Amino acid sequence: xxxxxxxxxxxxxxxxxxxxxxxxxxxxxxxxxxxxxxxxxxxxxxxxxxxxxxxxxxxxxxxxxxxxxxxxxxxxxxxxxxxxxxxxxxxxxxxxxxxxxxxxxxxxxxxxxxxxxxxxxxxxxxxxxxxxxxxxxxxxxxxxxxxxxxxx
Numbered sequence: 001x002x003x004x005x006x007x008x009x010x011x012x013x014x015x016x017x018x019x020x021x022x023x024x025x026x027x028x029x030x031x032x033x034x035x036x037x038x039x040x041x042x043x044x045x046x047x048x049x050x051x052x053x054x055x056x057x058x059x060x061x062x063x064x065x066x067x068x069x070x071x072x073x074x075x076x077x078x079x080x081x082x083x084x085x086x087x088x089x090x091x092x093x094x095x096x097x098x099x100x101x102x103x104x105x106x107x108x109x110x111x112x113x114x115x116x117x118x119x120x121x122x123x124x125x126x127x128x129x130x131x132x133x134x135x136x137x138x139x140x141x142x143x144x145x146x147x148x149x150x151x152x
Contacts, residue, residue: 013099021099021113025090028117032083039076040052085118 013021014032092098099108103125114121 013096017061017099017110018093020089020110021120022093025086025093025117027092029083032079032086036076036079036083049085082118089118103129 001005012106072112089098099113101122102120104122106122108119108122112123
C-alpha cells in the first residue's frame with residue numbers, strides 16, 4: 001500500500017515529480033479561482049446570474065433567463081467543488097499521499113493526474129470500483145423491484 005511507498009517523512013516521489021504536480025495543481029487552482037471570482041463579481045455587479053435584471057421579459061424569455069441562471073449557478077457550484085478537491089489534493093501532496101492510488105498504492109499515471117488532478121485511484125482501481133458500484137445499484141434495483149411484487 002502507500003505506506004510501502006514512504007520511508008519516514010519522505011516518499012519515493014522525486015523532487016521533479018513533486019514540483020511538476022504542485023505547479024499543475026497550483027495553476028489549476030488559480031484558473032478555477034479566477035473563474036469563480038470573476039463570475040461572482042459579475043453577479044454582484046449585475047445583480048443577477050443572467051444579467052437581465054432591468055429588462056422587461058415575456059414569459060418565454062423569463063423562463064429562458066431562469067434556466068440560464070440555474071445553469072450558470074450550477075457551473076459555479078461545480079467549479080467551487082472542483083476547487084475544494086484541488087485544495088485537498090494540494091494537502092495530500094504536502095503529506096506525501098498525492099499521486100498514489102488509495103486502493104493499490106501504486107503511482108497514478110501522470111496523464112490521469114493531468115486530466116483529473118484530484119484523482120485518488122489509478123485507472124484500473126477506479127474502473128473496478130465503478131463496476132462494483134454499478135453491480136450494487138443493479139442488485140438494489142432488483143431487490144426493490146422484487147419487493148413491489150411481495151407487497152401485493
